[in-house]
Amino acid sequence: MSGGADIEKGAFPGAPRRIAFGDFRVLIVDDSRFNREILSRFMHWVGIGGVDFATNGQEGLQQLAARHYDLVLLDIDMPVMDGLAMCRQVRANPAWADLPVLMQTSSRSDPAGVKCFEAGASDILAKPINPGECMARVRLHLEKQFFFRNLSDFHRRLQSDLKLARNMQLSLIPDQRAITAAGLRHGLSIEGRFEPSDELGGDFWTMFDLDENRLGILAADFSGHGISAAINTFRFHTLIERIPPHGYEPAAWLTMLNRPLKDLLPVGQFATCFYGIIDRAAGTLRYAAAGAPSPLLYYAGKSTLLDASGLMLGVSNNPLLTADEVAFPQGASLLVYSDAVTEAEDRNGHLLGEEGLLRLVDETFGTDEKRLARLLAAFDTVVQRPLADDLTAICISRL
Numbered sequence: 001m002s003g004g005a006d007i008e009k010g011a012f013p014g015a016p017r018r019i020a021f022g023d024f025r026v027l028i029v030d031d032s033r034f035n036r037e038i039l040s041r042f043m044h045w046v047g048i049g050g051v052d053f054a055t056n057g058q059e060g061l062q063q064l065a066a067r068h069y070d071l072v073l074l075d076i077d078m079p080v081m082d083g084l085a086m087c088r089q090v091r092a093n094p095a096w097a098d099l100p101v102l103m104q105t106s107s108r109s110d111p112a113g114v115k116c117f118e119a120g121a122s123d124i125l126a127k128p129i130n131p132g133e134c135m136a137r138v139r140l141h142l143e144k145q146f147f148f149r150n151l152s153d154f155h156r157r158l159q160s161d162l163k164l165a166r167n168m169q170l171s172l173i174p175d176q177r178a179i180t181a182a183g184l185r186h187g188l189s190i191e192g193r194f195e196p197s198d199e200l201g202g203d204f205w206t207m208f209d210l211d212e213n214r215l216g217i218l219a220a221d222f223s224g225h226g227i228s229a230a231i232n233t234f235r236f237h238t239l240i241e242r243i244p245p246h247g248y249e250p251a252a253w254l255t256m257l258n259r260p261l262k263d264l265l266p267v268g269q270f271a272t273c274f275y276g277i278i279d280r281a282a283g284t285l286r287y288a289a290a291g292a293p294s295p296l297l298y299y300a301g302k303s304t305l306l307d308a309s310g311l312m313l314g315v316s317n318n319p320l321l322t323a324d325e326v327a328f329p330q331g332a333s334l335l336v337y338s339d340a341v342t343e344a345e346d347r348n349g350h351l352l353g354e355e356g357l358l359r360l361v362d363e364t365f366g367t368d369e370k371r372l373a374r375l376l377a378a379f380d381t382v383v384q385r386p387l388a389d390d391l392t393a394i395c396i397s398r399l
Helices: 033-046 057-066 083-092 114-119 131-172 176-186 227-242 250-264 353-364 371-382
Strands: 006-008 018-020 025-029 050-054 071-075 101-105 123-126 188-195 203-209 214-222 271-279 284-290 296-299 302-305 322-327 333-337 391-398
Touching: 018 131, 025 033, 025 057, 033 050, 033 071, 033 131, 050 057, 057 071, 057 083, 071 083, 071 131, 083 101, 083 114, 101 114, 101 131, 123 131, 131 227, 176 188, 176 203, 188 203, 188 371, 203 227, 203 391, 214 227, 214 333, 214 391, 227 250, 250 271, 250 284, 271 333, 296 353, 302 353, 333 371, 353 371, 371 391
Parallel strands: 025 050, 025 071, 071 101, 101 123
Antiparallel strands: 006 018, 188 391, 203 214, 214 271, 271 284, 284 322, 296 302, 296 333, 333 391
């Protein structure tokens, strides 16, 4: 018999196109010298690059601890420690949990191979060993091991890339130092929370220091979540850097952003958006909105939902935006949030809705300190986690 050293295979992303059996190392554990020599010959016919031996289970475990192996051929009947005992110890070690173990068994020692599988064997070879069957099973398990490892490596690389992308996305959102500094400059208490439902999210918010009296607040929520939605937040951030809001009224600026955004977004994707300017000197909030959840204005114990029902960005070249100006005196708070808040389900499976949010605000906004923190703490006591969508919430209170 002869066997090729390589086999053509399709592979997972990043994996080689060919399986090189010469790169594998096999451990044969058998007390019979004749069996070891026969099995070694079979392994060389397969093209295995390295073959080592042990004469009992105890030696086999020592070999496994000393170097890396890709597969173990293990006899069931051996002195000192038999194959069943060794296999159990192999499976008890997390480092060897996925190591293929092929056990040789006879009808006398284990008629149906039940004991072998119960001990953790990956497969069994019936004695007397058939050369063709032995080599075919070894090839099969080494191929599975090869692709499993490449898939695991790909998954690790993907997780690493997602972690990097998540950190990049979080860097777009104001950190606590920037939030605190903006609050001190403008006489405001600013709190923000961003929680993606996956590794990445489609929500985005930021602030603009327009001048000594005016602070701009932008919150956007792109359709969907995950990688595609996160990419859209990067696109949006790039647009904002190209077209900053300074010198523009809210509705005019969102309209300017909409034109290139519509060309960038794939068909069927869009963004809900809120942009407001808090003017400390005038005591006002001027805002424009594009299909966003209704922001909440809280003052003197009373909550008011603002209209934010304009057409979403990215849908039309000429969006009809909602624009308004409202009073924003000292002691007032503005709550801007994504629809993950109102669409969260309570313990009974009902949506929280705007009524539920108003109820939570009335319960938690009584004092000036940490209004958003208290609101979200109460929110967590009534809704089911995890949330189905990305959560963004910003609370700005005028001191």
